[in-house]
Amino acid sequence: MNTIVAQRSNAFSTASIRTTTMAGRVSGLLRREFRFLHKPLNVWSRLLLLAAAVTIGASLFFPLWKMHLVAPQYSDGLDLYIFPYQIQGGGLNGQHLNEINNLNHYIGMKPLLAADFMEMRWMPFVFGLIILMTLRSVVFGEMSNVVDLFAVYSYFGLFSIGSFWYRLYEYGHSLDPHAPVHIKPFTPMLIGVKQIANFREYSFPQAGAYLLCVSVLLIVLAGWFSRKETFA
Amino acid sequence: MKPTNTLNAIALVVALGFTSCGKQTGTSQAERTANAVASYVAPGEKDEYYLFYSGGHSGQVYVAGIPSLRHITTIPVFAPYPGTGYGFDDESKKMLGDFTWGDVHHPALSQTNSKYDGRWLFVNDNANNRIARIDLHDFKTHQILGPIPNSIGNHGSSFITENSEYILCATRFSVPLPKGRVADPKDYEKEFNGMVSGIKVDPKTGEMRVGWQILTPPFDWDLGSTGKGPSSGWAFWTSYNTEMAHDTLEVNSTQKDRDLAAVVNWRAAENAVAEGKAEMMDGVPIIDPAKVPGVLYFVPIGKSPHGMDVDPTGKWIVAGGKLQPATTVLNFEKVQAAINNKTFEGESRGVPILKYEAVVEGEVPVGLGPLHTQYDGKGNAYTSMFIDSCIVKWKLPPWTDAEKKDLTKVVLDKVPTHFSTGHLVVAGSDTAHPYGKWCVAMNKLSAGRHINVGPSQPESSQLIDITGEKMKMIAESYTEPEPHFAQILKVTDVQPTEVYPKDENKDPNAVWEKAQSGVTRNGNQVDAKVMAIRSRYNPDRIDAQVGDELTVHVTNVEQTRDMIHGFGLIEHNINMVIDPGETKTFHIKLTKPGVFPFYCTNFCSALHQEMQGYLVVWKPGEGPSGASGAVGGTK
Numbered sequence: 120m121n122t123i124v125a126q127r128s129n130a131f132s133t134a135s136i137r138t139t140t141m142a143g144r145v146s147g148l149l150r151r152e153f154r155f156l157h158k159p160l161n162v163w164s165r166l167l168l169l170a171a172a173v174t175i176g177a178s179l180f181f182p183l184w185k186m187h188l189v190a191p192q193y194s195d196g197l198d199l200y201i202f203p204y205q206i207q208g209g210g211l212n213g214q215h216l217n218e219i220n221n222l223n224h225y226i227g228m229k230p231l232l233a234a235d236f237m238e239m240r241w242m243p244f245v246f247g248l249i250i251l252m253t254l255r256s257v258v259f260g261e262m263s264n265v266v267d268l269f270a271v272y273s274y275f276g277l278f279s280i281g282s283f284w285y286r287l288y289e290y291g292h293s294l295d296p297h298a299p300v301h302i303k304p305f306t307p308m309l310i311g312v313k314q315i316a317n318f319r320e321y322s323f324p325q326a327g328a329y330l331l332c333v334s335v336l337l338i339v340l341a342g343w344f345s346r347k348e349t350f351a
Numbered sequence: 352m353k354p355t356n357t358l359n360a361i362a363l364v365v366a367l368g369f370t371s372c373g374k375q376t377g378t379s380q381a382e383r384t385a386n387a388v389a390s391y392v393a394p395g396e397k398d399e400y401y402l403f404y405s406g407g408h409s410g411q412v413y414v415a416g417i418p419s420l421r422h423i424t425t426i427p428v429f430a431p432y433p434g435t436g437y438g439f440d441d442e443s444k445k446m447l448g449d450f451t452w453g454d455v456h457h458p459a460l461s462q463t464n465s466k467y468d469g470r471w472l473f474v475n476d477n478a479n480n481r482i483a484r485i486d487l488h489d490f491k492t493h494q495i496l497g498p499i500p501n502s503i504g505n506h507g508s509s510f511i512t513e514n515s516e517y518i519l520c521a522t523r524f525s526v527p528l529p530k531g532r533v534a535d536p537k538d539y540e541k542e543f544n545g546m547v548s549g550i551k552v553d554p555k556t557g558e559m560r561v562g563w564q565i566l567t568p569p570f571d572w573d574l575g576s577t578g579k580g581p582s583s584g585w586a587f588w589t590s591y592n593t594e595m596a597h598d599t600l601e602v603n604s605t606q607k608d609r610d611l612a613a614v615v616n617w618r619a620a621e622n623a624v625a626e627g628k629a630e631m632m633d634g635v636p637i638i639d640p641a642k643v644p645g646v647l648y649f650v651p652i653g654k655s656p657h658g659m660d661v662d663p664t665g666k667w668i669v670a671g672g673k674l675q676p677a678t679t680v681l682n683f684e685k686v687q688a689a690i691n692n693k694t695f696e697g698e699s700r701g702v703p704i705l706k707y708e709a710v711v712e713g714e715v716p717v718g719l720g721p722l723h724t725q726y727d728g729k730g731n732a733y734t735s736m737f738i739d740s741c742i743v744k745w746k747l748p749p750w751t752d753a754e755k756k757d758l759t760k761v762v763l764d765k766v767p768t769h770f771s772t773g774h775l776v777v778a779g780s781d782t783a784h785p786y787g788k789w790c791v792a793m794n795k796l797s798a799g800r801h802i803n804v805g806p807s808q809p810e811s812s813q814l815i816d817i818t819g820e821k822m823k824m825i826a827e828s829y830t831e832p833e834p835h836f837a838q839i840l841k842v843t844d845v846q847p848t849e850v851y852p853k854d855e856n857k858d859p860n861a862v863w864e865k866a867q868s869g870v871t872r873n874g875n876q877v878d879a880k881v882m883a884i885r886s887r888y889n890p891d892r893i894d895a896q897v898g899d900e901l902t903v904h905v906t907n908v909e910q911t912r913d914m915i916h917g918f919g920l921i922e923h924n925i926n927m928v929i930d931p932g933e934t935k936t937f938h939i940k941l942t943k944p945g946v947f948p949f950y951c952t953n954f955c956s957a958l959h960q961e962m963q964g965y966l967v968v969w970k971p972g973e974g975p976s977g978a979s980g981a982v983g984g985t986k
Binding site: 210211212214217218221225299300 | 850852853854884885909910911957958961
């Protein structure tokens, strides 16, 4: 531990050792990283990771996102809930989804059909994979597990948000030119409030998304708490 | 107690014009504002109570809100109503039968333990001897029973028992029975009979059937009510024409100072039928009360009375004297004692007449023309005065000795009404636990109080606040013709559906997807299964030919409230209105060639006007093979 701290301070903080060669610097960095990746996780970190796994699992039971559409004739609003594995309408028997599709046909928007959302078929598997990776970190207790997990999770998270946005763009820009009502192509709001014709759209993350955010925080904290661990 | 004398009657006849309880005093600005606020329901806000009022000879039931008195909807019952497509589709057409009108009188909400349970509303048809059931699940008529055998002039109904076991009915008219038999009206007394009917209600479905009947003399049974508490299992009706006159009833039926009211033990009637003591007539077990004692008793009531209303405790029964200036209060405990001790003053056709003095608690001098009495559950009664044009609030027994000596002391308040109040309703009066709070006076004459609409003048109803010691006239409105009584139900006591859920639609001809819709032919039967959705029909073309029998089933696949579609077929007298999730069917024989547009009659969407299609009726032998071939439509 002391050696590493000393080396770090040598490499980055002490002006007097600027004479070190480039190759030496790189190899030093890799060595430090290698040592960092093989750090053991302490019990607190493992507990945090376990909590993260539970949180990710729990998030599957809650919607990730909700789009709420309000118009004068729909004063109670129409709701669309996005789960990792399905899109669900609000109202009796999920009726709001049919209603939204029904309204959208006037502007020539494609109906939102479960069959069109391929990603929702493999999303639960990705969630499973991430939970497994989290449990792997708990069991093997090495910093590299946390780093792997964080990398895959971040990629998956950013990809999902990007894909979600692309979906919104696609639906709003592939309007049937023969539709009864012509409107300028548009992208529904991802997060925030937007007026679309007579509807005001409110789009915000829901409990599922918040749980995932919590899980990310738990993973980061797990890494943080073991950053100074030494090998047994 | 002294019976009403003829002098009174003469005084009443003189007073049959428009007299009034008193002049309407000008209200101050502060009072006007307070009254306006009391009945004001701001845009977007909702009323606190439903007022279900009968529409008399319009044949319908109307729903208004209280306190706003706004007309909210019409529930068609006995007459076609194109507004909701009632009487145009096969099912409602079949319910209506050959009749296109009815005379709706006394609505009754279903009860459980003498409390409104929010399930059904029953109404009678005085004209064609029918009873209808409206389900409060969807505010629609689901059954019309009748014409009821052996029953003519179904006026004395619909009076529901405390657990909705029966709807009890009594006849206003009498004829030779069974129906279809002819006798000279001169032989009225000998050949004619009236009837009390027990209409059995299925406790789960509300389905009605005729349970049994009790043969009565040809008195004209008027209004009644059912017992509760101590009078549980009993029912009461007033009658006029105990004289059994058959002509010029105005004079000949008003000769006696007292008419005989009926005291019916309906539980005993039910048991008698179960014990096989009834004889069948026109498919109904009939009890002859002369042969089956304990089912029917008479009690004299002055004079030509109208209402006979059991109070919320079930102990007091108040009859409105119509032609005497008093209501008669019967004490049910005394009625029971008189029955047990056989304190009779005679008999009529083998039916004992209870001794008047033995059963009456008092005659309350309420004023001229008392018709109908309601209760607030706090010991007060409210009686409508047809001749005096007012509502009188008075105190029910028990009375103090001083009050008994001078019953004018129990008369607490009068409020003028405009004009000639027939019925009145206090919220929940016929239950054991009235809501109280509001009284609605249903006036027979408006006599020019409204903006002038010509000679056909509307009826008015007035909202009266009964929460205080003094009644307060709050608002008035012009109710559809012609209210003969009403029921008030708290909005929170019922939860109607706003759409028919798809999975509850069991119609075998329902189509929910384009692929299921279409037109098929079988011989000269053409069957179209049409799907209605904003803003189109699938299919929107039906081909057939002259001579075909065309059946069209339309399913409204919407599941959104108020997304209603119509199907009006030009020049064929068809207008169906299909609610979200509903399937309706009509059937017609095609008799004339031509192209007949059909279109959505109930505004649905911005492209409602575009929601249309064509029925192409080819002349035989003409047209594409489709017209007479296998399939006659396009998708």
